[in-house]
Amino acid sequence: MFTPTRLIRAISVIAHVDHGKTTLSDRLLEYTGTVAQRDMVEQVLDQLDLERERGITIKAQAVRMLYKADDGNTYQINLIDTPGHVDFSYEVSRALAACDGAVLVVDASQGIEAQTIANVHQALDHKLKIVPVVNKIDLPQANPELVREEIEKVIGLPAESVIFASARQGIGTKEILEAVVREVPPPTGDREAPLRALIFDAKFDAYRGVVTYVRVLEGTLRKGVRILMMQTGKSFEVDEVGIFRPERTVIEDLSAGEVGYLIANIRNVRDSRVGDTVTDAARPAATPLPGYRHVTPMVFAGLFPTDTEQYQQLKEALEKLQLNDAALVYEPETSAALGFGFRCGFLGLLHMEIVQERLEREFNLTLLGTAPTVEYRVKLRNGEEVPVDNPDHLPDPAEIESISEPMVTATIVVPSAYVGNMMELSQERRGQFLNMEYEPGDRVLITYRMPLAEIIHDYYDQLKSRSKGYASLDYELVGFEEASLVKLDVLVGGSPVDALSMIVERSKAQQQGRRLTEKLKTLIPRQLFEVPIQAAIGGKIVARETVPAMRKDVTAKCYGGDVTRKRKLLEKQKEGKKRLKRVGNVEIPQEAFMAVLSLD
Amino acid sequence: MERISSLYLHVPFCTWLCKYCDFNAYAVLEGLIPQYVEALAGEIEAQKARLPVGPLETVFIGGGTPSLLTREQLRLLLDRVRAIGLRQDAEVTLEANPSNVTAERVEGWLELGINRLSIGVQSLQPGALRFLERLHSGVEAIEAIRTARAAGFRNINGDLLYGVPGVDLSGWMETLETVIDEGIDHLSAYELTVEQGTRLGQEVRTGLVRMPDADSQLEQYWAAVDRLEAAGFVHYEISNWARPGRTCRHNLANWHYRPYLGCGAGAHSMFRLDEGTTERRWNVKGPHAYIKRIAQGQDAADDREQLSHDRALGEAAMIGVRLMGGTPTTGNFLDVRRQLVESGLLIEDNGRVRLTRRGVELANQVGAAFLV
Numbered sequence A: 001m002f003t004p005t006r007l008i009r010a011i012s013v014i015a016h017v018d019h020g021k022t023t024l025s026d027r028l029l030e031y032t033g034t035v036a037q038r039d040m041v042e043q044v045l046d047q048l049d050l051e052r053e054r055g056i057t058i059k060a061q062a063v064r065m066l067y068k069a070d071d072g073n074t075y076q077i078n079l080i081d082t083p084g085h086v087d088f089s090y091e092v093s094r095a096l097a098a099c100d101g102a103v104l105v106v107d108a109s110q111g112i113e114a115q116t117i118a119n120v121h122q123a124l125d126h127k128l129k130i131v132p133v134v135n136k137i138d139l140p141q142a143n144p145e146l147v148r149e150e151i152e153k154v155i156g157l158p159a160e161s162v163i164f165a166s167a168r169q170g171i172g173t174k175e176i177l178e179a180v181v182r183e184v185p186p187p188t189g190d191r192e193a194p195l196r197a198l199i200f201d202a203k204f205d206a207y208r209g210v211v212t213y214v215r216v217l218e219g220t221l222r223k224g225v226r227i228l229m230m231q232t233g234k235s236f237e238v239d240e241v242g243i244f245r246p247e248r249t250v251i252e253d254l255s256a257g258e259v260g261y262l263i264a265n266i267r268n269v270r271d272s273r274v275g276d277t278v279t280d281a282a283r284p285a286a287t288p289l290p291g292y293r294h295v296t297p298m299v300f301a302g303l304f305p306t307d308t309e310q311y312q313q314l315k316e317a318l319e320k321l322q323l324n325d326a327a328l329v330y331e332p333e334t335s336a337a338l339g340f341g342f343r344c345g346f347l348g349l350l351h352m353e354i355v356q357e358r359l360e361r362e363f364n365l366t367l368l369g370t371a372p373t374v375e376y377r378v379k380l381r382n383g384e385e386v387p388v389d390n391p392d393h394l395p396d397p398a399e400i401e402s403i404s405e406p407m408v409t410a411t412i413v414v415p416s417a418y419v420g421n422m423m424e425l426s427q428e429r430r431g432q433f434l435n436m437e438y439e440p441g442d443r444v445l446i447t448y449r450m451p452l453a454e455i456i457h458d459y460y461d462q463l464k465s466r467s468k469g470y471a472s473l474d475y476e477l478v479g480f481e482e483a484s485l486v487k488l489d490v491l492v493g494g495s496p497v498d499a500l501s502m503i504v505e506r507s508k509a510q511q512q513g514r515r516l517t518e519k520l521k522t523l524i525p526r527q528l529f530e531v532p533i534q535a536a537i538g539g540k541i542v543a544r545e546t547v548p549a550m551r552k553d554v555t556a557k558c559y560g561g562d563v564t565r566k567r568k569l570l571e572k573q574k575e576g577k578k579r580l581k582r583v584g585n586v587e588i589p590q591e592a593f594m595a596v597l598s599l600d
Numbered sequence B: 001m002e003r004i005s006s007l008y009l010h011v012p013f014c015t016w017l018c019k020y021c022d023f024n025a026y027a028v029l030e031g032l033i034p035q036y037v038e039a040l041a042g043e044i045e046a047q048k049a050r051l052p053v054g055p056l057e058t059v060f061i062g063g064g065t066p067s068l069l070t071r072e073q074l075r076l077l078l079d080r081v082r083a084i085g086l087r088q089d090a091e092v093t094l095e096a097n098p099s100n101v102t103a104e105r106v107e108g109w110l111e112l113g114i115n116r117l118s119i120g121v122q123s124l125q126p127g128a129l130r131f132l133e134r135l136h137s138g139v140e141a142i143e144a145i146r147t148a149r150a151a152g153f154r155n156i157n158g159d160l161l162y163g164v165p166g167v168d169l170s171g172w173m174e175t176l177e178t179v180i181d182e183g184i185d186h187l188s189a190y191e192l193t194v195e196q197g198t199r200l201g202q203e204v205r206t207g208l209v210r211m212p213d214a215d216s217q218l219e220q221y222w223a224a225v226d227r228l229e230a231a232g233f234v235h236y237e238i239s240n241w242a243r244p245g246r247t248c249r250h251n252l253a254n255w256h257y258r259p260y261l262g263c264g265a266g267a268h269s270m271f272r273l274d275e276g277t278t279e280r281r282w283n284v285k286g287p288h289a290y291i292k293r294i295a296q297g298q299d300a301a302d303d304r305e306q307l308s309h310d311r312a313l314g315e316a317a318m319i320g321v322r323l324m325g326g327t328p329t330t331g332n333f334l335d336v337r338r339q340l341v342e343s344g345l346l347i348e349d350n351g352r353v354r355l356t357r358r359g360v361e362l363a364n365q366v367g368a369a370f371l372v
Helices: A021-031 A049-054 A085-095 A114-125 A144-155 A171-183 A308-322 A349-362 A414-427 A454-457 A461-463 A506-523 A560-577 B030-050 B071-084 B101-112 B125-131 B138-151 B167-182 B198-204 B214-230 B247-253 B287-295 B308-321 B335-344 B357-361 B362-370
Strands: A008-015 A061-068 A072-082 A102-105 A129-135 A196-205 A207-220 A218-221 A226-229 A235-237 A240-244 A248-250 A253-255 A259-263 A277-280 A299-305 A331-337 A340-347 A367-369 A376-380 A385-388 A402-414 A432-439 A444-451 A472-483 A485-492 A502-505 A531-535 A541-546 A580-583 A588-589 B005-013 B055-063 B086-095 B116-122 B156-162 B186-191 B232-235 B240-242 B261-263 B268-272 B276-284 B301-307 B348-349 B353-355
Touching: A008 A021, A008 A114, A008 A171, A008 B101, A021 A061, A021 A072, A021 A171, A049 A506, A061 A240, A061 A259, A061 B030, A061 B167, A072 A171, A072 A472, A085 A196, A085 A349, A102 A114, A102 A144, A114 A144, A129 A144, A129 A171, A207 A218, A207 B362, A218 B055, A240 A253, A240 B101, A248 B357, A253 A259, A299 A308, A299 A349, A299 A454, A299 A485, A308 A331, A308 A349, A340 A349, A349 A367, A349 B125, A402 A414, A402 A454, A414 A461, A444 A454, A444 A472, A454 A461, A454 A472, A461 A472, A485 A506, A502 A506, A506 A541, A541 B232, A560 B268, A560 B308, A560 B362, B005 B030, B005 B071, B005 B247, B030 B071, B030 B261, B030 B287, B055 B071, B055 B214, B055 B247, B071 B086, B101 B138, B116 B138, B116 B335, B125 B167, B138 B156, B156 B167, B156 B214, B167 B214, B214 B232, B232 B247, B247 B308, B261 B276, B276 B308, B287 B301, B301 B308, B308 B362, B335 B348, B335 B362, B357 B362
Parallel strands: A008 A072, A008 A102, A102 A129, B005 B055, B005 B261, B055 B086, B086 B116, B116 B156, B156 B186
Antiparallel strands: A061 A072, A196 A207, A196 A277, A207 A259, A218 A253, A226 A235, A226 A277, A240 A248, A240 A259, A299 A340, A299 A367, A331 A340, A376 A385, A376 A402, A402 A444, A402 A472, A432 A444, A485 A502, A485 A531, A531 A541, A580 A588, B186 B240, B232 B240, B261 B268, B268 B276, B276 B301, B348 B353
C-alpha cells in the first residue's frame, strides 16, 4: 500500500451549516469505493447518535480514500471532517492544520453566508488550497451562476475554478476529486527526518485505550516505536498504527504526509492532547509543531442528580465520559439546596448541553444543571488570590480586595444591515468596541472586547435572533480584567438557594435582581402556600416577587366510572413532580435554575 | 370474591349531546335502543351466572338519558334485576331529563319499583340553559319536579351546574333558592368543567368562551354550601347535599369503596378478589360493539386492571376523603397524613381524617398524596 508522497492529499470539507457538507463527504466515500453503497448509512462520518440528531459534528473524523484519477495515478486522499461549533474552534484549527486543502461548499440557492467567510478565513490562515463547490444545483430555486460570481467577487477565487455539484444526486463528485488531486499540493515533509506527527483528535476505546488521530508531517511512525508527547512529556510504546477506511484498519506504518491513528496503551485522553506533537523518544525532533494550546474549560456549572440515590451513578458516568473528553473537568460539590453533585467545567454552552444530554441518555440519569458561570479571580486583602467558579463560593465582601473576570475578543461576521443591532447588543453586554472592517459582499467584521460572562448569558442566541440567523461568532480568551462585581443571592420561601446565586456587575445588580425574581415567578409553579422570591445583595433585599398559593384543584365529579381516570390523572401529576427539586418546602423546576441565562 | 350489592346500568342515548358533556353518550342512535336494551338485559343475566351478585341494595340507571326508554323496556331490565335479587328496601334510581318527566311516565316508573328520581335541572337561568345547550326551559324543570312529587316520588335529586359563563353569583343563588323552595330532597351541584374533546373545550381553547376564574367559581360553591346548610341540607360529599335520610346510598357505596357491578356500554365495575386485590374492569364503549359482544355470548369487558392491597388503600383514601364526614385512617399513610395536616388541608380526629375548607378547594392535591 506504499503511496509516493506526491500522490498523497489531505483535505477537509468546509461549509456553512446545512449547505451539504456531510452529504458531500458521504458521496466522496462512496465514489472512491471506500464505503460500498449498500453499507452507506446516511451520514457515515457523524458517528454519535447525538451528532446525527443535531446535525453537527462533535468529534473529528479522518478517512483514507484511494482514487484512480484520469492521469492514471492512484491517489491517497485523506478526508478530515471538522467539528462545526464555536465551542470547538481550537479542535477545528488543529484539524485544519492537518490538511493541505479544503473543499468549500456553498449552497446554490443560499449563496455565501457569514460562516462561509469565517471558514474561508480559517482555511487561508492555514494556507490551505481551496476547491470551491456550488452544491444543491438540482433544487428548483438554485442559481448556481450567480453564486459562482459571488464566489469570485467575495472570496476572490476564479469563477472558472468553481465546480457545480449536487451531493444528493451525485453530480460533480468526480470533478471535485479531480480538482483535489490537481489543485491541492502534496505534502512536503521528509520521510527520513525525525518524527513529527500532529494530534488532531483522540477517542477512548474501552478495549484498546486511547486511539490517537494523527497526521504525520515528518518522519515515519510504526509499531514498536517508543513515542514522546512533546507538550506533556509523556512517553508510550506504539502497539498499533492504522488508518480509517472508515473502520479502523491496521497498516505497517504512517509516513510523512499520511493521516491515521496510533494506539499505545494510553489510558486517558489527557495524555493525548489535541495539538500536541508526537515524536520518536529515541530520536526526538528539535521543536514541536506550532500552535499548541492547553485547552481549559471556560464555563462552569453544577450537575446534580434529581434523585439523590443516583449520585454514585453520576460519578461513574462522569469518569467514563472524561476518558473520551479531555476538555471535561469536574469535582465534587455540595449544595445546601441541591445536595451532592459535581462542579463541571466545559468549553462552552454547547459542550455543556452535550455532556448533560449524554449523561442523561447514555447513563440513564435525571440531572439538574445549574446556570453556567465563568471562573473569576478574587484577590483577597491578605494578598492571596483564589479562583472562584461557583458564585456561592465568593468570599465575604469584607475580605475581597478586587475581583477580575475573564475577557474575550469576540469577532462577529454579519451582513451590514445588522451592524447596528450587533453593536447595540454588544454594548448592552459591557462590550468595548475594538474594530470594524467592511469585507467584500456586504459582510462586516466587528470585534469587541467583552467579559466572557456576558457571552455565556444568552449572547449567542441573541446575536442569532437579532441578525435573523446571519451573524456568526468566534471568541478567544485574552486575559482577566478587574471589574466591580457583587454576588446576588436568591431566597425562595425565605431560605437562600445557593444554586441560584450569581455574580453580576454592581451597577446592574438591582435591575438583574428584579428581572430574575420576575422570571422566577413565572417559572416556579404555584404551591400550597404563597412563595416569596427575593433577591439580595450582601443581606439587603433588592427585589421581591410572590408566587400566589394554588387557588383551586378539585374535581367536581367522582363516581364509579370516573375513578380509574381520576387516579391516572393524579398519578401523572405526581410523576411530573419528580422532575421538580424540593428546596425546603418549595418545589422548583429545572428551568428555574437556568433563569439567569435569559434575563433580557 | 366479595358479594356485590350495587348495580349500575348504563343507557348511552341522548336526543342531543350538550357541548360540555364527555360521558359515553350518543345522539342520533335512538334506532338502536331496542337492540341495546335486549343486550343489556342479556348482560345482566349472564353476569348473574358468573359473579356473586345480589341481593341488591342499590340500583342506578344512568346515562345518557335513560328516561328515553319506554315502560316496557325498563320493565324488561328491572325484571332481570329482580331475578338477581332485589331487597325490599333497595334504592332504585333513574336519571331523567326534565322534558321526559310527564305524569304518565312518572306513574309507570313508580309502578316498576323506581323510587328515586335524579332530574337534570342544571340551571333555571335562560341564558345558562342556552349556553349549556339544554333543550328544556327552567319552567319545564320546575314542572318536572312538581310532577314527580305529585305522583308520589319522595326521593328526588336535582343536578345543578355552577360556574357557568354569564351566570353571576345572584343568578346562581336564584336557581338554588327556587330548587330548595320546590322541596327537593337531594342536590348535586357541580362546577362546570371544561373537558378536552368536547365542543366547550374547543371553544375555550380558541378563546370563543372564557370560563369564570377560580375565585368566582369558589365564591359560588361556598355560597351554595352556606345556603344549603341553612336550609337544613347535609353536605355529605364535595358536590352532594341531602335532606336527612336522603343521601344517595348507591353513590355512598362507591365512595365507601364497596364492590359494584356495571352493565352496559362503557360501564365500569369494581370487584374485591379473595386475596385482597381490587379489580376494576370496563366494558367496550361503543353501543354497536357492545351489542355484538353480548349477542355472541361474550363478556363485554374491554380491559381490566388489578390493584394491589396497598394501591387500593390509596385509591380508597383518594375517594373517601371527598366525603365531608371524612374517612377512617385505618392506621396507614402516617407521613402523608402528618404533612397534609401540617399544610392545613386535613383534620384528624377520632381515627378519621376529613378535609378542611382549604382541603376541599385542593382536594386533588390531597387525593394525589395518598396514591403510591
